[in-house]
Amino acid sequence: MTTTRETVLKIEDLKVDFTTNSGAVNAVRGVNIHVARGETVAIVGESGSGKSQTMMAAMGLLASNGRTAGRVLYNGQNILGLPIRKLNDIRGKKITMIFQEPMTSLDPLYTIGRQLAEPMVEHGGLSWSAARERALELLKLVNIPEPERKLKSYPYELSGGQRQRVMIAMSLANNPDVLIADEPTTALDVTTQAQILELLADLQKRLGMAVVFITHDLGIVRRIADRVYVMRQGEVVEEGETAKIFATPAHPYTRMLLDAEPEGRKAAVADSRPAVIEGQKVRVEFSLGGGLLTKPFILTAVNDVSLVLREGQTLGIVGESGSGKSTLGRALLGLLPAEGRVLFKGQQISGKGRAELRGLRKHMQLVFQDPFGSLSPRMTVGQIITEGLLVHEPSLSSAERDRRACVALEEVSLDPAMRNRYPHEFSGGQRQRIAIARAMVLKPELMVLDEPTSALDRTIQKQIVTLLRDLQAAHGLTYLFISHDLAVVRAMADTVMVMQHGKVVEAGPTEAIFDQPREDYTRKLISAAMLEHLAA
Template sequence: MTDNKQTILAVRDLKVDFTTPDGTVNAVKGIDLDIRTGETLAVVGESGSGKSQTMMAIMGLLAKNGGVRGSATYRGQELVGLAPDQLNKVRGAKVTMIFQEPMTSLDPLYKIGRQIAEPILYHRGGSRAEARARVLELLELVGIPEPERRIDSYPHELSGGQRQRVMIAMALANEPDILIADEPTTALDVTIQAQILALLRSLQRRFGMAIVLITHDLGIVRHFAERVVVMRRGELVEQGATQEIFERPQSDYTKMLLAAEPHGRKAPPPETAPVILEGRNVVVDFQIGGGLFSGGKRYFRGVDGVTLRLHEGQTIGVVGESGSGKSTLGRALLRLIHSEGIYRFGSTDISRLDRKQMRPLRKEMQLVFQDPYGSLSPRQTVGEVITEGLMVHEPGLSRADRDRRAMAALEEVGLDPAARNRYPHEFSGGQRQRIAIARAIILKPRVVILDEPTSALDRSVQGQVIDLLRTLQQSHKLSYIFISHDLSVVRAISDYLVVMKDGKIVEQGDTQDIFDAPQDAYTKALIGAAFSI
C-alpha cells in the first residue's frame, strides 16, 4: 500500500504567479502534495487548473514572466530557488518530464539518437560510442522497431506513437526517481494510448520510479493511477486513493468531473428518412514523389472504394486510427479534394460539379475542424468570423441583418452575443469551438461534418459541446458525420458507426450493436483499447 512508501518529493504551500500587462495572474495558490516511491499519482483538473504549471515550477521550467514561492524538496534538497547548475543535477537525472506533443519538444534539425544521448553525456559523461550504445538499449527498451536504423532518423520520420516513445527513452536515460508525464497520450489513437500506458507501467516496475500523470482523461486515471489529486483554479480541492475518489468523491467539482464522462445514446432517424448525402465507390489517391529530385510519380491510396450514405437527421460516427482515411473521406464527400466516385447531395448529382458550380451548395454542407484556433482568423472579430459566410452566400443582407444573425447564432451556441466584438484569442478552447459551430450553423446547413471537434477539450467541455450538437441537430434537423478517435464520445453522439482501416471500411452498423458485439478483429482491438486503459 502507498502508506508504506517513502515520500521523495514534498511540495508545501507552492504558489505560481505570472506578471502580465493586465496585472498578476495567480496560477497556483499554495498547494501541498507528496510524491512517493514507486507510486503513480494522477493530477487532474480542467485546462487552467494549474496542474501543469505546478510541475513546471518544481522543475524550474516556468516562462520568463513566471515566479514561484513556497517549497519543493526532493529527498531533502530544496528545489525552489536552487541555482540552475545545481538544479540541472536533479532535473533530467532524478526528476524528468515528458510532454503532450513530442513534435514540439524534439528538435527537428537533429537525429533522435543525438537528442537522447544529450542527457546521458551531460549527467553520466563517457564517450559518444558508450552513449550511442546506451541509446540503442533505450530504443529497444521502449519498443522502437529496428533501433539500429531508427537511431539515425529525424523526428518527422517517425509516427506520433514512436515520437512519444523517443521522449520516454530520453526521460528514462538516467533511470530517474520521478517521471512527470504531462498529457502523454492525448494526441494518440486509442490503441497507441494503450501501448504507451502499458509501456510506462512495465518501465515503472523495472526501475521502481514514481510517475506523476497530468491528464484530463479520467478513464486513464481510473485504470492507471494509485492516488489522485484534483485541482481547480490553482487550488487543490481533493486528493486520495483512486478507488475512493471515483466511488466516494467529496468535492462538488470532483463529482462534476466524474459526471462529465460522455453519456447518453442517440436514437436513429426513422427508416423513411431520405438520404441527404451519398458517396459511392469513393477513391482518393495522393501523389508522393515526382519532384525534381525524387524520381517518378508514385501514389498512395487514402480512401479505397468506400460507399457511405447519410440520412436526414442521422449522425454517422467515423472511427479509426491516424492514417485510416476518415478525414480524407469527409473532405471527399464535401467535394473539397480531388477524388473518384459518384456523389449525391439530396437529389442532385454533384460528382462532376466544379468549384463554381458547387458554391451555391456550400452553405448547406459545412465543416467544423479539430482546432478552432487554427481555423479562426486572429485578425477578425468573432462577429466578422461568423458572418463571413453570409457575405458570400447571402450578399443581399445588410450589415445590421448580418449582425442580428451573428447575435442569434452566438446565443444559440451558448455564448454572450456581446462577444461578437472580441477576438478569438480572448476565448477558451471550448468557447472557440462554439464559435466554429456558430460559423457553420449561421448558414442554416443541412449537413455538418465534424472532424475531431472535441479531442483537444477537457471532458467537462466535451460533454457541453456534445449536448450543444444534439440540441442543434434537433432544432435544425441537421445530419452529422462525426469523425473521431475518441470512442466514448462517438458512442454518445452517433446512431450509426463506420470503422475505417487503411482507407477501407472494415465494419459498419448500428452504434450500440457494434460496441456490444464487434465482428471485425480490428474493431475489437479499438474498443478493447479504448475501454480497458
C-alpha cells in the first residue's frame, strides 16, 4: 500500500498568485498533495486548472510576477522560498522535471552531449570527460538509436520522440528521488507515446524514484498512476486511488473529463471542387554533420510525396514522430527548400523567394506544434494576434485591429480581457489556442495545422474541433491537419494520408483508412490508438 511508504514530497496549502495588467490571477488555491517514494502520482485537469503551476511553484520556477504561500516539503525540509543556491542543491539533482515542450527546453545552440553533461558538472561534480561518458550511458539507458552520433547532434536534428528521450535522460543524470513529468507525451504519436511510458515505468522500477505525472490524458493516467489528484480552477476537487477514481468518480467534473471525446465525422468534399494546394513529387533532404575528411549524412525527410488538397477539404496527415509530417507541411508553404513542384490555386510557388511569396502569406497560415516557442515573450497576446494584420492589412486602425483580436480570442474560447497578458501567464493549452487565434485573425484560405490540439485536454479538443468545422463551413477554409491523435483526425478529416520514413504508406477516405486499412503500418497505428482509447 502507498500509505506505508515514506513520503518524499509533500505540498501543504499551496497558493500561487500572478500580478498581471488585468489584475491578480489566483492560479493555485490551497492545494495539498503528497507523494511517496517509488510511487506514481498523476495530477489531471483541463488546461488552466493549475496542474503545471502547482509543480512549477514547488520547484521554485515561477515567472517573476508569481507569488507563493504554503509549504513544499522534500524529505521533511521546507524548500519553498529557499535561497537559489540552496534550492539548486535539490532541484536538478534530487527533484528534476521533464517539461511539456522539449524543443523549447533544449538549447538550439548546443549539442545534445553538451546539454546532458552540463547538469552533471554543475550538480554532480563530475569532470567534463566523465560527464560525457555518463551522457552516453544515459542515451543508451533511454534507448536512443545511434547514441554516439546523437551526442554530437543538435536538437533540431532529432524527432520529437527522441528529444523527449533526451529530456528524460537529462532528468536522470543525478539519480533523482522525484521526477516531475509535465505532459511528457503530449506531442508524441501513439506508438512513441507507448514507448516513452514503458521507458518511464522501467526506469522508475530500476531506480526507485517517485514520479509526479502531469497530464490531461486520462488513458495514460489509468495505465501508469497509483493515485490521482483531479484539479479544476486551481483547486483539487477529487483525489484517490486510480482504480477507484475511474470506477466510481465522485465529482461531476471528474465524470465530465472521463466522458470527453471528439465526436462526429466530416462529410467528404467532391473531387470537382478546385484544388487549393498541390504537391508533385515533393522531396526534402537535410545534410547532417560532415567535415574536412568526412562526408555529410543525407537525411531524406520527405521522399517524393504527391497530394491534391481541394477547397473545403481537410486532409489529415498521420504517422510516428520523424515520419516527415511537419516537414511536408512546411515544404508546401515554402518555408523549407524542397525539390518537386508546389502549386497554390494553380500558381506555382515552389522556387519563389520570400518577397514573391509575401503576398500569398495571408492566404496560407501555419499553426505551429510548439506554441510557447512561436509566441514572443515580449509581446502581449493582443499584440501577437494583431502582428499579422500590421503586415497584411496595414490600413486598419488600431481600434479595428483590437476588435479583430477580441473576435479571434472569443472564437477560440478565450476571454478577450486576457489580451493584455503575456504568453508565460497562460497554460500550455491556452497558448495553443492563442496560436490558433493568431492564424485565424487573417481569415486565410489554407491553414496548415501542425498538432493544433496536441497540448489540449479532451474537453477543449472537442471545442476546437467544433470551432474549426464551423469556420470551415462558414468561410470555405481548407485544412492540412497534421496530428498523431487519431481520434481527432477521424473527427476532423475527410481524407487521410499515412506517412512513414518520409514516404506515403497509404492514403484515402477517412472511413476507409480507419475501418479497412490495407497496410500493416496503418493497422499498427490504429491498434495503438485503440489500446489507448480502451485504457481511458
